[in-house]
Amino acid sequence: MHSSCAMTSLATTIKRRIKRMRRRRKVGRAYDMALEVAKVLPPRASVLDVGCGNGFIAHHLQSMLGTTVVGLDVGRDTAARINYLPYDGRHFPIMDQSFDAVLLCYVLHHAQDPRLVLNEVSRVLREGGLAIIYEDIPTLWWDRVVCWTHDRQWRGRTGPCTFHAEHDWRRIFNLSGFEVVKERPLSRWRNLAHPVSRRFFVIKAAANSSDQLRPARSTSLSFAGSQLLETGRSRESIECPTNH
Numbered sequence: 001m002h003s004s005c006a007m008t009s010l011a012t013t014i015k016r017r018i019k020r021m022r023r024r025r026k027v028g029r030a031y032d033m034a035l036e037v038a039k040v041l042p043p044r045a046s047v048l049d050v051g052c053g054n055g056f057i058a059h060h061l062q063s064m065l066g067t068t069v070v071g072l073d074v075g076r077d078t079a080a081r082i083n084y085l086p087y088d089g090r091h092f093p094i095m096d097q098s099f100d101a102v103l104l105c106y107v108l109h110h111a112q113d114p115r116l117v118l119n120e121v122s123r124v125l126r127e128g129g130l131a132i133i134y135e136d137i138p139t140l141w142w143d144r145v146v147c148w149t150h151d152r153q154w155r156g157r158t159g160p161c162t163f164h165a166e167h168d169w170r171r172i173f174n175l176s177g178f179e180v181v182k183e184r185p186l187s188r189w190r191n192l193a194h195p196v197s198r199r200f201f202v203i204k205a206a207a208n209s210s211d212q213l214r215p216a217r218s219t220s221l222s223f224a225g226s227q228l229l230e231t232g233r234s235r236e237s238i239e240c241p242t243n244h
Contacts, residue, residue, distance in 0.1 A: 029191060030056030037103060037132050038064040040182065040202050045100040048072060048124060050092070050117070051107035055080035061103075070094075089158075092120045099124055105134045108169075109147075110158045118176035122205060131178065133201040134186075136194075138163045143188070146196040166199050178203040 034057050041047070044067040049058040052071030055078030062069040062082070071084045072092060078084065087093050102121045108114040121131050138144045151161040164172070170180055186198035 030054070031060045032190075033057050033105065033134070034060035034064060036200065037061060037101075040130065040132065041065065041101055046070075046098070047101045047103055048092070048094065048099045049103045049105070050121070051104060051110070052078065052082065052084070053105070054078050055082040055084070057103070057105060058082045070099075090116065090120075092124055094124045096123050097126045100126055100129050102129070102131045104131065106136060108133065108135060109161045109163050110154065111162075112159055114162075114172055115176050118173070118178065122177060125205065127205075129204065130181070131201075131203045133169075133203065135169060135199055135201070136163055137166055137185075137197045137199050139165070139197040142195075143197045146194060150194070150196075169199070169201065173201070173203050174206075177206055179206040 037047075037057075038061060043065060045065055046067055047058075047061060047065065047069045049061070049069060049071045050073075052058050052073050055071050058069045058071045059080040059082050068083055071078065071082045072087055072094075073084075074087060074089045076086075085093055102125060104117070104121070108117060111117045118131075125131065136143070136147055136150070138147045147161070147163045151163075154161055166183075173180060180201055180203050182200075182202040184200050186200055188195045188197050190198070
């Protein structure tokens with residue numbers, strides 16, 4: 001009897017330690033990504049994190065920039081306490097030209113039409129604002145296997161994933177009225193649980209198309225969105241896909 005209790009206690013202790021280790025890895029990865037993003041943004045830039053997942057990136061970024069970062073997603077809660085707004089997966093409940101930057105961390109491959117998401121990004125960005133995008137790139141056969149596995153894991157929740165080569169993403173950005181101002185490859189080994197080729201893009205509205213492609217200013221946007229931006233109050237979020 002005593003031996004059985006001891007084994008149960010040991011198993012519980014091991015599970016708790018594994019859970020803590022996983023949480024620390026998530027927090028650490030989020031910190032590294034927030035640091036990358038902060039380096040391309042001016043101090044006190046206001047940021048909208050679309051598909052904020054567990055909320056750790058937004059949490060770290062807010063401290064680094066010294067400003068409000070708002071998280072947006074379709075789920076019900078996040079591990080980090082952040083300024084959060086739920087949305088329907090199509091229309092951001094945010095007023096036009098409200099942010100200096102929009103962050104999309106491994107989000108666009110979940111969109112059934114990435115151009116619709118980018119149209120919303122264009123709408124909420126202020127003039128000269130930037131969109132920072134992380135994406136998985138199926139370069140080699142190994143990448144395609146990892147992307148296929150990711151698609152099978154998520155298609156029941158967000159629909160089928162669509163992964164593109166880097167030149168296809170540039171074309172999509174261009175067709176949506178954006179130009180790439182910076183990009184670089186990222187190591188597939190930065191996340192051992194998801195070892196795939198990745199790319200980091202920084203885009204902004206193209207000078208000759210921003211006026212033509214920016215949607216008309218909305219007058220019927222969510223009161224919750226404008227109130228959150230005005231007060232900067234913290235709000236608990238809703239569950240959403242975790243940034244990988």
